[in-house]
Amino acid sequence: MRDFLPADKARRERVLGVIRDRYRAHGFDEIETPVMEEYPRLHAGIGGDNEKLAFNVLKRGLTADDIRAAADDPAALTDLGLRYDLTVPLARFYATHRAELPTVFRAIQIAPVWRAERPQKGRYRQFVQCDIDIIGDASVRAEAELIVATLDAVDALGLAGASVRVNDRRALDGILAAFGFAEAERPGVLITIDKLDKIGPDGVVAELRERGASSDAVAAFEAFLSRPAAEGAGLDADVVRAALPDAVDPAVVDHLAALGAAVAAARGGAVPLVFDPFLVRGMGYYTGTIFELAHPSVSYSLGGGGRYDGMIGRFLGQDVPAVGFSIGFERIVDLVATEADGAADAVVLVHDRDIPPAELVALKAALVAGGRRVRLEARTKNLKALLDRAAADGYTAFAAVSPGTAADALELRPLG
Known part of the structure; x- marks a missing residue:
């Protein structure tokens, strides 16, 4: 915090x-x-x-x-x-x-x-x-x-x-079913698969074996990971279908392809969507399409x-x-x-200490009414330190104020 x-x-x-x-x-x-x-x-x-x-x-x-x-x-x-x-x-x-x-x-x-x-x-x-x-x-x-x-x-x-990586929890469940993972063990398997980016395919396979996951299912998963990479990019039906086992519900493929087409229609040209069949996202409440911003x-x-x-x-x-x-x-x-918002209109008024407060506040109010951001600062011996601090806070101009100075008579000087 x-x-x-x-x-x-x-x-x-x-x-x-x-x-x-x-x-x-x-x-x-x-x-x-x-x-x-x-x-x-x-x-x-x-x-x-x-x-x-x-x-x-x-x-x-x-x-x-x-x-x-x-x-x-x-x-x-x-x-x-x-x-x-x-x-x-x-x-x-x-x-x-x-x-x-x-x-x-x-x-x-x-x-x-x-x-x-x-x-x-x-x-x-x-x-x-x-x-x-x-x-x-x-x-x-x-x-x-x-x-x-x-x-x-x-x-x-x-x-x-x-770009946005996209997957569907229904596709993930279909993948695990196609490999032969029992329904009861799939939540734990997903926790391990979610580490694919961190520990790589070999690390995921090793951890699945350590967890005692179904050996035949782990072997099928390992073989799937080592297959030649599918050609193509984006989120059209051919790309999605090529990245999934044949047993995955075609309706999920159609849904993802429709999503890709809708985003393409809105964005025009190249669409920054990437299908990732092993994107998991750990929240237990997801039921369908999932995505991550990269x-x-x-x-x-x-x-x-x-x-x-x-x-x-x-x-x-x-x-x-x-x-x-x-x-x-x-x-x-x-x-x-x-960039700082309204930087050109952010002004520090460096004033003498003997100027009456009413005069200073009235001068500030006149500048604020004109659309400026204004800070009052009493003049110090180390004027440079005062102005450096103001510049760090987003102020880009200052003016020296003496008794009787009018708003339209201020001489603004750039900070920095």
Whole structure:
């Protein structure tokens, strides 16, 4: 959990402003949910490993006897927890407000979430997620809208060359079935396959054998990994079909091909979609198409999402189709080069200490009314240090103020 100095905060807000603007241009509306949710909702078995990383909140008014009585069941001491993502709160939000929302609801959520991570570069215990979700549309159109809006936001941030890796959890299940993995062992097998980028094919095969997975199925998986690479790129039917075993449901292939065609129609020219038959994404609530945002400058993903048609039904008692895409803000903000907003109109007024406060405040108000950003600073012996600090905070001009100086008589000088 971090503090942000003014220049860092301003930079983050500029990037968030670009993302918000592009999302809103695509017809999404921003909502806000509480930072805490009920404990049972956060630990319903749909959040994957993130549930283990949740910060839980102790019940109010606990006594020493209560704590001793719950020694074998710490969960009995808590009734709330900080949200570890924005998808579970959105599902609860929709179930609560469905009657007030359109049939197809396009939501923006940009907010902090909390996980008890082991802090390291690029991984924090408090971080911002930028989510867009479409609830109420089961068609491929919803998935295409999310991908197009996300790529539009990335383009607006100046991150050329971004791509989206795409897969489908139904295709993954079909692959594992074709290899011969029993249904009961598939969740554990997926955890290992999810490490393919980190430990490579040999490492995945070795770990599957160590886990005691079906030997024939592991052998079939190993043979599949060592086959010649399929030709072609993108997300058309031939590319997808060539990357999958024959036994995978053709309807899944058709769905992915339709997604590729929809994104191609929106984007025009080359489509930055890559089919990855072993993309897993660890959240337990995904039911269909899944995707991850990638950029050639880094080895890790910059965001991801997928279809989670079964989640809202847990809160509503009736299944509602849903799909979402989340940008990992903390990862993407460091890649973005942004210019200071309104830099030419950010002015520091360096004033003599004997000028009456009323005169200074009136002068500042006149400049602010004219559209400038203004800071008052009393003159110091080390004027250079004062101006350097102002430049670091995004100010690009200064003026010396003496008693009686009028706003239209200020002589602005550039900083730096």
